[in-house]
Amino acid sequence: MQPVRVGSKELIREINSSLVLGELRGGLVSRTELARRTGLSLPTVSEIVGELLGNGVIEERETASSGGGRRPVLLGLKADAGYVIGIKLTETRVIAVLTDLNAGIVERATAEVATSDVGTVVRTVAKTVRSLxxxxxxYGVGVGVAGVIDRAGGVVRHGTYSDWHDVELAALLEKKLGLPVVVDNDVNTLVANEQWFGAGRGVSDVAVVSIGRGIGLGMVLDGRLYRGAGGGAGEFGHTKVVADGPLCDCGGSGCLEALIGEPAICARAGTATIEEAIDKARQGDETTVKIFDQVGRTLGTAVGNLVNLLNPKLIVLAGEGTRAADLFLPGFDDALRSTVFDGLQRDLEIVVDDWDDEAWAQGAAGLFLGELFQPNLRPDEAGRPSLTARSAS
Amino acid sequence: MQPVRVGSKELIREINSSLVLGELRGGLVSRTELARRTGLSLPTVSEIVGELLGNGVIEERETASSGGGRRPVLLGLKADAGYVIGIKLTETRVIAVLTDLNAGIVERATAEVATSDVGTVVRTVAKTVRSLxxxxxxYGVGVGVAGVIDRAGGVVRHGTYSDWHDVELAALLEKKLGLPVVVDNDVNTLVANEQWFGAGRGVSDVAVVSIGRGIGLGMVLDGRLYRGAGGGAGEFGHTKVVADGPLCDCGGSGCLEALIGEPAICARAGTATIEEAIDKARQGDETTVKIFDQVGRTLGTAVGNLVNLLNPKLIVLAGEGTRAADLFLPGFDDALRSTVFDGLQRDLEIVVDDWDDEAWAQGAAGLFLGELFQPNLRPDEAGRPSLTARSAS
DNA sequence: GGACTTCCTTCGGTGACCTTAGTAAGGGGT
DNA sequence: ACCCCTTACTAAGGTCACCGAAGGAAGTCC
Structure with a gap:
């Protein structure tokens, strides 16, 4: 049995505060409306609102109109109540954004890091954070890194594009910054953004497939980001889809990534960059068009199998690879349809979300915000960030 | 956002009662020890225990020895506090067991049903339940059926071995029996049993793969049975593992089930039954031995991909198909090892659990018990069964 | 038989919830 | 202009589940 937090008055308050805060995210709402939406009684809402007002997390805005009665006082998150910083680490760059509590980008910064040396990366990140x-x-910092990440411990177990092994990134950054830091797989940052602020908002079961150099997968299952027993869930790119297929960097053969990752496409199309391959196909080169069609079919089958396993409500295709969506989508759809088991087709929705590097960083901020806004049902993870217990400086 | 139940005193009590009951399942424990294990204070535990004693759910047993002090009064689930009935529906039979609150089998019964006519099946089940x-x-009845099941609504959306579509099985049975009924996918009954009473006890992330005529999959993710958005998760048998593979009953081609389900094995081995094929292989027939080896490899690759996606801590192989485990396990292991991504190997555990039909029924009982013992964190699903609010007759 | 241990209960305090009953602030009809 | 109606919110009081502290119960040991 996973440890369950014991029921207590504090737990109640935490749950209900989160409920109220959740409704306040992304909209102005009156106390009465809050009570209606959350199911709490009006006095309770009033008290919680009073507390949040006192903390400076929310503020009273203008009054709305009413149909013949006292006008409701609208409440909203205080714009400058605090900020969160999101970081996306790539091989060569640190991409950072400063966002408000609605994950809206306020400021941005990037920095180059030529090396993958831990100390250098940490220093660069810290410098970027401080300047932002x-x-x-x-309130804190969210960091997205490609690889197998132990989210609870903030440890990079295995970096995809670096030789990092068991690097305690969160601890190192927290020490340097004096701020709470959350580290997670980069695809999960996209998922967090989707779940909290994007197309996946309000959907309990979502799979986000990122396409690009690698193929990644992030999942919201039963309303929660799923990471697997050791934080290693989502190695979609390394599922084996053909027997005796091409070799992959991971050491295996027949990996999805080795078939439809950008390097593989370039190799087959005989181009140096993926842009060239896309151009070639758009100009009507038949071989290249066919390559993208096959890529679509391979991906469609793999995603279809994913649907068979998990039966999500929504699939989001994201990442740079979506630039070629027009080329591979027909094949993708076709293969998906013939792969997905009969009964699971009808309610399935597919969305293509064309996100850039900055969105990944924004997602990392969303990751931290999620932590901030969600009640903590597990036993106290020490130092877990909170909006109400002002630990931030 | 999935609806979250609002915090209240009742929620606290429910959580803490479940905590206490959970510790009491499968062992005798004193009040003090309960307090220590749950993290609740002694007075609170005493009060909850008093309530449960009053309800007749638990009882005081003998006192244990102590090292120089008052002896602790051991508490345990009351053996005859109540029972649960588990049902496994197959094409031709209704297999039922009556279990105590620890899922221990007290009595059993089976009945034949020649037809898949809903009315007849419901009548036969009702008769069996009443006699048991x-x-x-x-307290209630748990039912396991192969197919896509909407657990929340108790609806069989799509039967695997029947032509059932959108059959409101739970409602029909509840009406006939006057007892709460929970319906779920049959593999999930195995999972429930594993999770609550078997090898998966205490493990948060488990995948149970059932092998036999079909290939099924049940998952515990983050400590909870995962069913997917529409209850259709786990169609492992219908994932496509080879391009242009053999046709499957589902209409697709290349399904895992069409490759390594028992009918497929028989066809390839040229035998009428799976037993014959097993015998043939055990007697050293090379072709047949090779067939089983290939079956193992195919399964191993598929399960390996599953691990890449979900990173479970434990894989349980179950179902009649495990009779041939000696024949396919070497190939399975080999393929699994070469499929699973590097970082995910180390903590993975594989267990073969050889279960018979009765165990499926026992699992169905466990399913209902799980419902009974787990606190309800979602908004009130009407008529959800409970141990403390004696709705059972 | 007295001291010490250990188990459990009693009692009073706290806090978060709810219900009920107000008060505040606007609209509209006569 | 007045009064009443509607709607938004606040105040007061009650309930309940939690906890800590203190005390009673039931042993063991010397």
């Missing part, structure tokens, strides 16, 4: 922060109240 | 029940206090 300025004198502002920042 | 006798005059006893039965």
């Amino acid at each position: 922060k300025g004198g502002r109240l920042v | 029940k006798g005059g006893r206090l039965v």
Whole structure:
């Protein structure tokens, strides 16, 4: 049995505060409306609102109109109540954004890191964070890295594009910054963004497939980001889809990534970059068109199998690879349809979300915000960030 | 956002009662020890225990020895506090067991049903349940059926071995029996049993693969049975593992089930039954031995991909097909090892659990018990069964 | 038989919830 | 202009589940 937090008055308050805060995210709402939406009684909502007002997390805005009665006072998150910083680490760059509590980007910064040396990366990140922060109240930092990540411990177990092994990234950054830091797989940052602020909002079961150099997968199952027993769930790119297929960097053969990752496409199309391959296909080169069609079919089958296993409500295709969506989508759809088991077709929705590097960083911020807004049902993870217990400086 | 239940005093009590009951399942424990294990204070535990004693759910047993102090009064589930009935529906038979609150089998019964006519099946099940029940206090019934099941609504959306579509099985049975009924996919009954009473106890992330005529999959993710958005998760048997593979009953081609389900093995081995094929292989027939080896490899690759996606801690192989485990396990292991991504190997555990039909029925009982013992964190699903609010007759 | 241990209960306090009963603030009809 | 109606919110009081502290119960040991 996973440890379950014991029921207590504090737990109740935490749950209900989160409920109220959740409704306040992304909209102005009155106390009465909050009570209606959350199912709480009006006095309870009033008290919680009072507390949040006192903390400076939310504020009263203008009054709305009413149909013949006292006008409701609208409440909303205080724009400058605090900020969060999101970081996306790539091989060569640190991409950072400062966002408000609605994950809206306020400021951005990037820095180059030529090396994968841990110390250098940590220093660069810290410098970037400090310059973004300025004198502002920042609740914490979310970091997205490609690889197998132990989210609870903030450890990079196995970096995809680096030789990192068991690097305690969160601890190192927290020490340097004096801020709470959450580290997670980069695809999960996209998922967090989807779940909290994007197309996946309000959907309990979502799979986000990122296409690009590698093929990644992030999942929201039963309303929660799923990471697997050791934080290693989502190695979609390394599922084996053909027997005796091409060799993959991971050491295996027949990996999805080795078939339809950008390097593989370039190799087959005989181009140096993926852009060239796309151009070639768009100009009507038959062989290249066929390559993209096959890529679509391979991906469609793999995603179809994923649907058979998990029966999500929504599939989001994201990442740079979606630039070629027009080329591979027909094949993708076709293969998907013939792969997915009969009964699971009808309610399935597919969305293509064309995101850039900055969106990954924004997602990392969303990851931290998710942590901030969600009640903590597990036993106390030490130092877990909170909006109400102002630990941030 | 999935609806989250609002925090209240009742929620606290429910959580903590479940905590206490959970510790009491499968062992005698004193009040003090309960307090220590749950993290609750002694007075709270005492009060909850008092309530449960009053309800007749638990009882005081003998006192244990102590090292120089008052002896602890051991508490345990009352053996005859109530019962649960588990049903496994197959094409031709209704297999039923009556279990106590620890899922221990007290009595059993089976009945033949030649037809798949809903009315006839429901009548036969009802008759079987009534004969098993006798005059006893039965909290409810759990039913396992192969197919896509909407667990929340108790609806069989799509039967695997029947032409059932959108059959409201739970409602029909509840009406006939006057007892709460839970319906779920049959593999999930195995999972429930594993999770609550078997090898998967205490493990948060488990995949149970059932092998036999079909290939099924049940999952515990993050400590909870995962069913997918529409209850259709786990169609492992219908994932496509080879391009242009053999046709499957489902209409697709290349399904795992069409490759390594028992009918497929028989066809390839040229035998009428799977037993014959097993015998043939055990007697050293090379072709047949090779067939089983290939079956193992195919399964191993598929399960390996599953591990890449979900990173479970434990894989349980179950079902009649495990009779041939000696024949296919070497190939299975080999393929699994070469499929699973590097970092995910180390903590993975594989267990073969040789279960018979009765175990499926026992699992169905466990399914209902799980419902009974787990606190309800979602908004009130009407008529959800409970141990403390004695709705059973 | 007294001291010490250990188990459990009693009692009072706290806090978060709810219900009920107000008060505040606007609209509209006569 | 007045009064009443509607709607939004606040105040007061009650309930209940939690906890800590203190005390009673039931042993063991010397």
